[in-house]
Amino acid sequence: MKKGFKILAIESSCDETSCAIVVDGRTCLSNIVSSQIDIHTRFGGVVPEVASRNHVTAIDNVVKLALEKANCTLNDIDAVAVTYGAGLIGSLLVGVSYAKGLSYVTKKPLIAVNHIYGHIAGNYLSYPKLEPPFVCLIVSGGHTAIVKVEDYNNHIVIGNTLDDAVGECFDKVARVLGLGYPGGPKVSKLAESGNANIQFVKPNDTLGYNFSFSGKKTAVINYVHKLEQAGKPIPKEDICASFENWIVDELVEKTIKACKDSGYNKVVVAGGVSANRRLREELNKKANQNGILCFVPAMEYCTDNAAMIGSAAYYAYRDGEGVADMSLAPKPNLSLQDFKYYTK
Ligand code: KG4
Ligand code: ZN
Numbered sequence: 001m002k003k004g005f006k007i008l009a010i011e012s013s014c015d016e017t018s019c020a021i022v023v024d025g026r027t028c029l030s031n032i033v034s035s036q037i038d039i040h041t042r043f044g045g046v047v048p049e050v051a052s053r054n055h056v057t058a059i060d061n062v063v064k065l066a067l068e069k070a071n072c073t074l075n076d077i078d079a080v081a082v083t084y085g086a087g088l089i090g091s092l093l094v095g096v097s098y099a100k101g102l103s104y105v106t107k108k109p110l111i112a113v114n115h116i117y118g119h120i121a122g123n124y125l126s127y128p129k130l131e132p133p134f135v136c137l138i139v140s141g142g143h144t145a146i147v148k149v150e151d152y153n154n155h156i157v158i159g160n161t162l163d164d165a166v167g168e169c170f171d172k173v174a175r176v177l178g179l180g181y182p183g184g185p186k187v188s189k190l191a192e193s194g195n196a197n198i199q200f201v202k203p204n205d206t207l208g209y210n211f212s213f214s215g216k217k218t219a220v221i222n223y224v225h226k227l228e229q230a231g232k233p234i235p236k237e238d239i240c241a242s243f244e245n246w247i248v249d250e251l252v253e254k255t256i257k258a259c260k261d262s263g264y265n266k267v268v269v270a271g272g273v274s275a276n277r278r279l280r281e282e283l284n285k286k287a288n289q290n291g292i293l294c295f296v297p298a299m300e301y302c303t304d305n306a307a308m309i310g311s312a313a314y315y316a317y318r319d320g321e322g323v324a325d326m327s328l329a330p331k332p333n334l335s336l337q338d339f340k341y342y343t344k
Pocket of ligand 2: 115119140141271272303304
């Protein structure tokens with residue numbers, strides 16, 4: 001592969017319209033993210049139809065800005081990459097259609113990327129020398145998993161959630177406390193001034209590397225409802241701190257165990273919840289205590305962005321994976337287990 005391979009990447013799987021120019025999978029020349037948070041806040045969560053309409057309005061400008069900021073024209077681009085799953089069907093469709101159009105007119109290859117592969121690659125941008133193998137904790141709005149990343153395109157899922165994703169659980173707790181959307185950062189902020197003195201329930205954990213969050217979510221919701229029914233004040237800060245500790249302790253404990261059991265000396269975090277301050281601090285602390293190197297993505301690569309898609313696309317293309325054509329269609333339920341890149 002030639003040096004200085006430039007990928008124009010597009011991400012539109014949920015409520016962020018993003019375009020980035022990434023060189024050789026490691027250097028980000030531009031990463032424009034147009035967020036719809038203000039729009040969806042009014043509804044208390046992402047409204048799929050509203051999201052796709054706003055992607056349509058934003059995408060052209062976002063791509064132009066990304067090229068401009070990278071000081072590039074379409075002629076300088078070697079390939080076009082796009083997230084084709086998992087995500088909201090209407091949102092994905094906007095990015096996929098736009099990317100197909102660009103690939104068609106420029107006659108440049110089209111690379112289809114699994115969104116979660118992208119989140120992992122956010123770490124390659126944050127740490128230019130980071131290389132597999134490592135154990136990766138994936139924590140986003142749609143996924144929670146522990147994965148052995150044996151090589152850039154060889155991932156083995158060793159733990160998964162049996163029900164809700166961890167980000168979803170943060171969002172639901174925020175909603176019951178009336179904190180608004182997106183909930184994760186708001187719960188985390190309140191937790192800073194609370195005491196983690198509430199024990200909601202402590203079931204015996206027989207899940208191994210797997211997770212279950214729906215019971216935890218319900219435990220917090222029931223706790224809040226009982227106080228409301230009794231007309232008692234709701235200690236929001238303490239609830240947030242106790243909930244956050246509960247979740248983070250489990251994530252960290254299982255990830256460190258997976259790393260030790262696998263004999264790997266590197267642990268990596270990926271996905272929106274990797275922005276959580278307590279998770280970053282605790283994982284780093286426990287990794288250090290166990291002689292494991294800990295990598296958490298730079299804040300700009302934690303939540304959804306196109307640069308991470310450009311990085312994942314580079315390694316896919318280099319290894320002959322992910323090359324798509326005009327028949328590419330979004331896959332809203334693209335599975336985490338199905339870590340293979342796009343095949344027709
Ligand atoms: O990866 P992401 O941007 O989108 C998906 O691919 O799903 O993750 C979004 C999730 C949301 O649930 C959001 O509440 C959560 O990440 N999140 C956080 C924090 N920042 C974002 N959760 C906890 N603490 C945070 N600081
Ligand atoms: Zn994401």
